[in-house]
Structures are given as C-alpha cells and as structure tokens.
Amino acid sequence: MIDINYFRRNLNELRESIARKKFSCDLDSLVELDRARRDAISAAETERAGQKSANAEMSQMEKGSPEFLEKVAQMKEIATKVKELETLAKESDEMFQKAFLAVPNLPHQSVPDGKDESDNETVSTWGDAEGDFPHAVPHYDIPWFEKMIDFPRGVKVVGAGFPFYLGDMSKLVRALINFFLEEAGSNGYAEIHSPIVVNSASATATGQLPDKEGMMYLDQNEGVYLIPTAEVPVTNFFRDEIVDGKDLPIKRCAYTPCFRREAGSWGKDVRGLNRLHQFDKVELVKWVHPDESFQHLDSLREDAENLLRKLELPYRVLLICAGDIGFPHSKQYDLEVWAAGQEKWLEVSSCSNFTDFQARRANIRFRGEDGKPRPVHTLNGSALAIPRVLAAILENHLQMDGRVRVPECLRKWFQSEFIGP
C-alpha cells in the first residue's frame, strides 16, 4: 500500500502514475471515503471522550446513591450513541482501507512508458544470443531427455506439470541449487531454509492475496497456501517487526520448491521444462534503507546476471515498462535466457524493487536516526529458477555427439563434464 500522506498531497501525480501503469482506480471516490472516514472517526472519538470523563466522575460517586443511579440512566443513552458512532467509524475505515489497498505502487521515474510487454526495453544482452547453433534442438526433443526427466510418471503420481528428475539429471538439479546458494552466500545473502506453506496473512502482505488467490494451491483444512515463490515466507520473516536501522541492508537467500497452479495459462509454452506446477528456485531478498533501494536493485540484478555468465548462457536484461510492471512493483528487470533449440527467450529471473509498498502491507519498519519507525524498502529476485536454466543448459550446451556439456562452475557438485546417454 502506498503512503497515505502522499495520496492526500499529490493526487494528480498519483493519478498520472496509475495511468502510466495502466491500472484503474477511482481516486475521487477514494478521496471521499477518506474524508468520510476521518469525519466518522472524529465524531466517534469525541463522543467517546465524553463518555470516558463521565465514567471517571461516576467512579468517585457512591455506588447505589440516587445521583449515581440517575447518572447510569443518563449514560445508557450515550453508551448507545458511542456504540453506533464507533460502528460507523469502523465501517467507513474498513471501506477506505479496502479501497486503498487496491491502489498500485508508483512506477519509478526511470521506468519507461509503455502499454504492455512489447514496450519493455532491452537494456543489455550478454553472450552469443540468437547466434549460430546449427545442431540445437528444443530440450524436450533431445533423444535421451525423457529417460532423465519423466513426465508420464509425474502425471500418474500427481498430474501434469510435476516431473521426476532421474539419475544424473537429479544430480544436476542439485548442483544448480548448490551453485546458486553458494554464490548468493558469497555475495552476502545469509541462507535460510524456509517453510513452503504460508497463512493468508503472509500471502496478503506480499500481495498474492486477495487478487491472485487462484495462482496458489490451498489447503482448506489448515487454511494455508503452498508458496508460489520463496519471496512470500522470506519477506514475511520480519512482518510486524521494527528492525534496527543499523542492521540494514539485510540480505537473505532461500532455496525452495515453488508451486503455481497456472490456471488459465495452459496450452501455450508448456512443453518440457518451460512451465511447471512445481519447480525449484533460489530467491534473493533484501530489506534496505529507502534512500538506497534503487542501487540495491542494480546490485541484485547483477548478482543474478553473474550466475548466467558463469553458466555460459546467453541472456538479455529487460527493463519492464510501466504498463507491464506488476501491481506492487516500482521497478522491475527481467532476465531472459536464450534457449537456442526453441529459439526463444525464457524468463529465468525477475528482479524487483517494491519500495515501501510491501513493507507497508507487511508492516516491516526500521528505526531511523531520529528514532521514529519508517517502512523499509523490500526487493527480491530469482537467482535463479531452475527448470528453465536447465532447459537452456540442455539446448545451448548440446554437443555434436549428443551429450550436453556441464558448465565448469557446477563441477564441484556435478563431477563429470558431460551429461547424456
């Protein structure tokens, strides 16, 4: 949620920002709701103050005396009035809060205008992307692919989108996880191993609820959701807390499986490893001082980029335009790896600065120099999503002999130079 004072003072600027993001929300009625809420709260509190001072008098009076009983009779009316006004105040407050929660975060000035993904800016490209890969094939067409990643048995045991990784492939997945975690660690992200289910309060704080409920698997018995990304449990680690300003920036990384129902997106780009219901990912999360968050976004992106370089995978960096940026994001970069066999770009990371938007929802603050609590800025980014990286490795590093060369950086956990038949 955005800063309410900003909303009150910069309505026109806010209107433009929302238009830039191609979101729509009725700011005029929001202004009215805010007005109504404040009036209702004032009215209720004034009445309540009167009731309290009368009660203070009564506490001095003799309990059963005629004056006392008379006062009780008088106060009954006021008590009813207070209750009514408090109910009204609560209702109008809730109405405002609900509407206010639907206001998207502001896109940063450096975010380009644009209507949708076609207007995203390619800010850099690394490696021999879209170059010459004469013998490349889509990873799912590699002859031994199905021997190492078993989709039919996944369908039997669970359903579509839950493959088994077998033998060396399983080992390669593990190597990637280890590589990503180790790199993150050496970049200053403290590793945490997190729950992979969360309650609705957590999912609301990071923005999955209420809008994107359909993306998550829900256990109705317990009222908990399977996480769509480690962002949710990791960011919520500090929910409703005030951290010491001296501890910022706080950097954490976590490996988790991620679960996405992907309802409605079936049928396209779903072959092989491109889109799964369960996948592994290492996530980087930062809590930083508001003055530094955009520098931190750049370094977060570089941390993710370095992984692709070490894996020798061509990639490009997209600066997401205002029209394509998500609801809670202020600025977002996507990293897309070149899949030489499919001849397309696969998104393997999304690095975002949420400024204080998530921090307000999650009520994560720090104590600044003046001793007053302020919302922190939160950032996160994938580093990286495993299956698509795996797809890119299989497609880009496929040899003439049909085997796939395993990048040097994984050798520590995957001892052989090649994977294949």
Place this chain on the structure above:
RNA sequence: GGAGAGGUGGCAGAGUGGUCGAAUGUGCCUGACUCGAAAUCAGGUGUGCCGCAAGGUACCGGGGGUUCGAAUCCCUCCCUCUCCGCCA
C-alpha cells in the same frame, strides 16, 4: 487426538469490574557524582489512528458480547506449555 494450565510493555512480572496505558524489577537513553569507569542518585524510555496544534482516541494473543464503565466477566478462534496417546 484426549486432559489440564496459560497468553499483560524490549524482557521478567503484578493487577479479577471504576482515573489502569497499566505497579514493580530489569534492560536501554539522558543528566549528576567521577580523571574515567563501576556503583549510586534524578529524569526519560511502546505503537497506530484523528487533529494545524493543544490534545483526543485505540491497543493487556485475535474477533465478538455483557455493562453506565472491561486487562479484569461471557462466547469463539489462534497460539504456547505440561501430561497421555499416536507418528517420525
């Protein structure tokens, strides 16, 4: 899953219907004393909301109720602890 106990300020811990936002201890900050420190003494020390401000109001796990008045009584949910059962 069964039985019992309990959730109060950074922490510990009083308070069972009436100036209680809450005693006391401790921690932390400031000042005094000191060459400095310790000890001691004095003062300060939560968060949100409404308000230009003065100030008001809310919060004693969450929600609801009773009452003129609730940290205190009732209902309900959540959580923690102890014992039993079950499982790893």
